Amino acid sequence: xxxxxxxxxxxxxxxxxxxxxxxxxxxxxxxxxxxxxxxxxxxxxxxxxxxxxxxxxxxxxxxxxxxxxxxxxxxxxxxxxxxxxxxxxxxxxxxxxxxxxxxxxxxxxxxxxxxxxxxxxxxxxxxxxxxxxxxxxxxxxxxxxxxxxxxxxxxxxxxxxxxxxxxxxxxxxxxxxxxxxxxxxxxxxxxxxxxxxxxxxxxxxxxxxxxxxxxxxxxxxxxxxxxxxxxxxxxxxxxxxxxxxxxxxxxxxxxxxxxxxxxxxxxxxxxxxxxxxxxxxxxxxxxxxxxxxxxxxxxxxxxxxxxxxxxxxxxxxxxxxxxxxxxxxxxxxxxxxxxxxxxxxxxxxxxxxxxxxxxxxxxxxxxx
Amino acid sequence: xxxxxxxxxxxxxxxxxxxxxxxxxxxxxxxxxxxxxxxxxxxxxxxxxxxxxxxxxxxxxxxxxxxxxxxxxxxxxxxxxxxxxxxxxxxxxxxxxxxxxxxxxxxxxxxxxxxxxxxxxxxxxxxxxxxxxxxxxxxxxxxxxxxxxxxxxxxxxxxxxxxxxxxxxxxxxxxxxxxxxxxxxxxxxxxxxxxxxxxxxxxxxxxxxxxxxxxxxxxxxxxxxxxxxxxxxxxxxxxxxxxxxxxxxxxxxxxxxxxxxxxxxxxxxxxxxxxxxxxxxxxxxxxxxxxxxxxxxxxxxxxxxxxxxxxxxxxxxxxxxxxxxxxxxxxxxxxxxxxxxxxxxxxxxxxxxxxxxxxxxxxxxxxx
Numbered sequence: 179x180x181x182x183x184x185x186x187x188x189x190x191x192x193x194x195x196x197x198x199x200x201x202x203x204x205x206x207x208x209x210x211x212x213x214x215x216x217x218x219x220x221x222x223x224x225x226x227x228x229x230x231x232x233x234x235x236x237x238x239x240x241x242x243x244x245x246x247x248x249x250x251x252x253x254x255x256x257x258x259x260x261x262x263x264x265x266x267x268x269x270x271x272x273x274x275x276x277x278x279x280x281x282x283x284x285x286x287x288x289x290x291x292x293x294x295x296x297x298x299x300x301x302x303x304x305x306x307x308x309x310x311x312x313x314x315x316x317x318x319x320x321x322x323x324x325x326x327x328x329x330x331x332x333x334x335x336x337x338x339x340x341x342x343x344x345x346x347x348x349x350x351x352x353x354x355x356x357x358x359x360x361x362x363x364x365x366x367x368x369x370x371x372x373x374x375x376x377x378x379x380x381x382x383x384x385x386x387x388x389x390x391x392x393x394x395x396x397x398x399x400x401x402x403x404x405x406x407x408x409x410x411x412x413x414x415x416x417x418x419x420x421x422x423x424x425x426x427x428x429x430x431x432x433x434x435x436x437x438x439x440x441x442x443x444x445x446x447x448x449x450x451x452x453x454x455x456x457x458x459x460x461x462x463x464x465x466x467x468x469x470x471x472x473x474x475x476x477x478x479x480x481x482x483x484x485x486x487x488x489x490x491x492x493x494x495x496x497x498x499x500x501x502x503x504x505x506x507x508x509x510x511x512x513x514x515x516x517x518x519x520x521x522x523x524x525x526x527x528x529x530x531x532x533x534x535x536x537x538x539x540x541x542x543x544x545x546x
Numbered sequence: 547x548x549x550x551x552x553x554x555x556x557x558x559x560x561x562x563x564x565x566x567x568x569x570x571x572x573x574x575x576x577x578x579x580x581x582x583x584x585x586x587x588x589x590x591x592x593x594x595x596x597x598x599x600x601x602x603x604x605x606x607x608x609x610x611x612x613x614x615x616x617x618x619x620x621x622x623x624x625x626x627x628x629x630x631x632x633x634x635x636x637x638x639x640x641x642x643x644x645x646x647x648x649x650x651x652x653x654x655x656x657x658x659x660x661x662x663x664x665x666x667x668x669x670x671x672x673x674x675x676x677x678x679x680x681x682x683x684x685x686x687x688x689x690x691x692x693x694x695x696x697x698x699x700x701x702x703x704x705x706x707x708x709x710x711x712x713x714x715x716x717x718x719x720x721x722x723x724x725x726x727x728x729x730x731x732x733x734x735x736x737x738x739x740x741x742x743x744x745x746x747x748x749x750x751x752x753x754x755x756x757x758x759x760x761x762x763x764x765x766x767x768x769x770x771x772x773x774x775x776x777x778x779x780x781x782x783x784x785x786x787x788x789x790x791x792x793x794x795x796x797x798x799x800x801x802x803x804x805x806x807x808x809x810x811x812x813x814x815x816x817x818x819x820x821x822x823x824x825x826x827x828x829x830x831x832x833x834x835x836x837x838x839x840x841x842x843x844x845x846x847x848x849x850x851x852x853x854x855x856x857x858x859x860x861x862x863x864x865x866x867x868x869x870x871x872x873x874x875x876x877x878x879x880x881x882x883x884x885x886x887x888x889x890x891x892x893x894x895x896x897x898x899x900x901x902x903x904x905x906x907x908x909x910x911x912x913x914x
Contacts, residue, residue: 181759182735182787183703185652191793199798201612214609223608232607232803236600239775239807240591241582242768244569269637272796284553305794335551367550391549400610407607407802419550425559426673428640430567433801434775435600439607 187285187307196301200507212505213532215523218344218374218482220404222456222526224439225449228405231442235435243434250441251412257444258414260388266413266420267440269431271373271396274413276302277427278369278394282335283308290329291338292320294345294513296371299338308336315516318476318484319348322358330363337362340371342378345511345521347478352384359392367419368393373411376402376450377457378479391416399436401481402453403443408436457481460524467534471541476519484511484519491517493544500540506533555653555675564669568875580873581900583891586712586742586850588772590824590894592807593817596773599810603803611802618809619780625812626782628756634781634788635808637799639741639764642781644670645795646737646762650703651676658697659706660688662713662881664739667706676704683884686844686852687716690726698731705730708739710746713879713889715846720752727760735787736761741779744770744818745825746847759784767804769849770821771811776804825849828892835902839909844887852879852887859885861912868908874901 200217204210214221223229247267255262268274275298283289285307291299293312303310311332313324320343329337342349355370362368372395375383386393398411410432413420443449464483465475476484487494491514498510498520510520522533568585572578582589591597615635623630636642643666651657653675659667661680671678679700681692688711697705710717723738730736740763743751754761766779778800781788811817832851833843844852855862859882866878866888878888890901 181733182650183733184649184790185655187652188649188790188793193789193793195792195797197613197797199610199613201616202614205616217610219610220608223605229604232604233601235775236597236604236803236807237591239600240588240772242567242585242587242774243777245565245567246570248569248573269796269799272798276796281552281556282550284555287553365549365551404608406610407603409611409799409801421561422552422556424563425556425561428637428644429563429565430640431637431777433777433804435604435803436801439604 191305196297203502203507207503209505211507213525213529214507215525215529215533216507216509217406218401218480218523219406220401220453220481221524221529222404222453224404225443225446227446227449228403228439228443232435232439235438239435241434242430243432243437245429245432247432247437250437250444253441253444254412258388260414261417263417264388264414264420266415266423267432267437268411268413268427270400270409271371271398271411272298273409274396274411275299275369277423279303279306279308279336280426281422282367288332288334289336289338290325290332290334292325294511294516295320295338296340296344297512315346318346318516319343319350322350322355323361326358326361326363329366334363334366336367336369338369338371340373341384342374342382342479344374344480345509346484346516346519347476347480347482349378349382349479351381353381355384356386362392370395372396373398373401374480377454377481382479388414389416391419394419399440399443402450403440404453405436405439405443408439409433410436410440456526457524460530463530464522464524464533467530467537470534471537482521482523484521486519489518494518494520496544497540500543501536504536504540506536559673564665571870571875575871577873579875581893581897582875583893583897583901584875584877585774586769586848586891587774588769588821588849589892589897590772590821592772593811593814595814595817596771596807596811600803600807603806607803609802610798611800611805613797613800615800615805618805618812621809621812622780626756628782629785631785632756632782632788634783634791635800635805636779636781636795638768638777639739639766639779640666641777642764642779643667643737645791647671647674647676647704648794649790650735656700656702657704657706658693658700658702660693662879662884663688663706664708664712665880683714686714686884687711687718690718690723691729694726694729694731697734702734704735704737706737706739708741709752710742710750710847712742712848713877714852714884714887715844715848715850717746717750717847719749721749723752724754730760738763740764741766741769742848745822745849750847756782757784759787762787767808767811770818771808772821773804773807773811776807777801778804778808824894825892828898831898832890832892832901835898835905838902839905850889850891852889854887857886862886862888864912865908868911869904872904872908874904
């Protein structure tokens with residue numbers, strides 16, 4: 179008899195490691211990266227107030243975190259115009275969306291996303307046996323109308339939409355999302371991933387009632403708040419849905435330093451503004467560096483920029499590899515035609531200087 | 547149509563919150579606890595080296611943690627006499643055992659544990675639809691022979707055994723566990739929870755090869771290492787089993803401050819010895835306080851002591867409630883006859899002083 183006996187579902191899952199981190203790449207190449215621009219982390223860091231709060235909280239780390247994240251949920255509710263019962267704090271969007279998939283999706287259940295959108299969502303859907311249906315991007319943007327139409331066709335229980343989008347950085351107005359909701363079929367929940375919304379133009383965040391049972395929104399402290407390594411994010415949704423996570427979540431799963439940092443971070447609006455300004459400057463700088471090299475950058479509402487390498491996916495992959503070989507960590511879209519691009523995170527001026535230095539060499543090598 | 551559409555399994559799960567934290571109790575009673583002795587946290591705190599490492603790492607928190615926990619796995623492998631491929635780092639034992647249950651257990655699969663053992667294990671088994679079979683404690687100890695015999699009867703895929711035990715603090719020698727393994731049925735994995743093993747007498751840790759496919763051991767930084775709020779633990783097991791977690795785990799789920807703290811903590815053997823000494827003193831103090839009040843304390847190989855309140859479970863519950871009402875956070879076993887006890891975590895002298903002050907009043911009130 180095999181030992182141990184996995185579930186039938188687990189036996190069907192691929193045994194390859196789906197996500198290689200930059201540290202693994204550094205170990206492979208035998209040197210650290212000069213510029214870490216591949217994971218859309220915030221090189222501008224967290225609020226100094228959050229840093230102080232986290233360093234102080236380290237002294238309290240012998241205690242489990244508050245499983246209800248009481249204080250943080252209350253603060254977020256105030257900011258979001260919702261009640262604390264509408265807010266779920268969890269281990270980053272990745273952790274929360276894994277639990278959401280677990281709540282809704284079993285073997286054979288239909289789920290809809292865009293081909294080339296967030297792979298971690300697909301990973302969790304596969305991990306619970308869901309059938310993933312994909313619609314294509316249109317003009318490098320996710321297509322809410324097509325997503326919701328497909329959801330109706332396949333009787334989907336869940337549909338994924340990121341606004342702004344990752345990996346392209348494109349976006350829809352919140353009003354367009356709200357209008358499209360009229361065509362979301364009954365019985366289908368929209369997971370609206372707003373990981374990057376703090377970087378987007380006013381009006382990008384969809385004005386949706388926290389109590390609207392059709393939608394769960396997810397946000398994170400990993401991007402604009404500069405706390406990717408803290409693993410903390412939150413969801414906003416109807417009270418019944420938020421409460422249902424209590425059936426399955428790891429109740430004592432939150433790191434208390436992360437909880438303290440998030441609370442301080444969300445209260446420091448000035449730092450958020452500072453980061454938004456720095457990101458806007460870096461987006462312009464990436465766009466300019468691309469143009470100096472004869473490449474075009476896509477408009478972005480995020481803290482990264484998709485740069486069109488001007489040829490096919492194979493060429494863009496070579497550009498990426500040559501950048502990595504020269505110490506610049508970047509990633510790229512996986513699906514045609516978006517895969518003609520590389521995705522470059524916004525960095526500080528010194529990071530952008532490294533990019534400006536290395537990109538011409540990488541392009542020349544890729545063309546050789 | 548209901549919105550959203552949960553899985554059939556989720557619809558069967560209870561919607562009550564299974565685990566109330568001490569912060570919630572403090573909010574209910576309107577005052578902080580005077581002594582936090584209910585969750586077996588380490589009031590002696592983490593290694594000062596770990597505190598320094600964590601405070602320094604806060605400055606790097608803009609980066610995701612290394613998904614492979616490379617450096618920590620290598621250090622733990624050295625200490626455990628295993629290879630890094632035998633080690634899985636995860637979000638505390640709670641997180642790892644949730645994923646283990648997910649790997650093995652689907653609706654109707656048989657699982658065996660002791661009646662009154664770790665409720666979070668039961669929670670995860672129920673959460674994946676497993677059928678939980680329970681054997682009784684014998685003389686306040688878990689009973690490996692009975693567990694494995696029941697596993698054979700019900701064709702269990704997974705059996706849970708904590709050594710030392712929580713909530714009673716009792717233990718078996720490692721040699722006894724190894725001998726009992728001969729009767730573990732084929733196709734059944736033993737989850738050996740060693741969360742408290744650092745507090746136990748020499749010889750309590752079972753000498754089991756990391757590559758033994760019959761067993762997965764789990765350890766934590768939440769207890770002896772004083773980092774419960776960091777949410778980091780590890781499993782030791784056969785390479786294939788450890789690798790299988792990569793199919794489902796949240797790869798970027800680790801807090802990087804926790805990773806840095808754990809690495810520093812595991813390298814500070816002197817602090818571990820200090821904590822072990824302090825815990826031994828506190829166990830003796832709890833035993834003495836119990837005796838002064840006419841109660842008997844059970845021998846303990848952990849950082850807590852089960853104190854027999856000398857009557858039935860209802861009386862012990864009243865004692866607990868009177869302690870809580872007086873600002874002493876404790877918990878208690880839930881199942882007869884273990885529920886005649888309250889479970890008191892080891893604390894610093896000042897925490898033990900509070901217990902000594904309050905216990906006579908609590909007993910008097912419970913008897914009134």
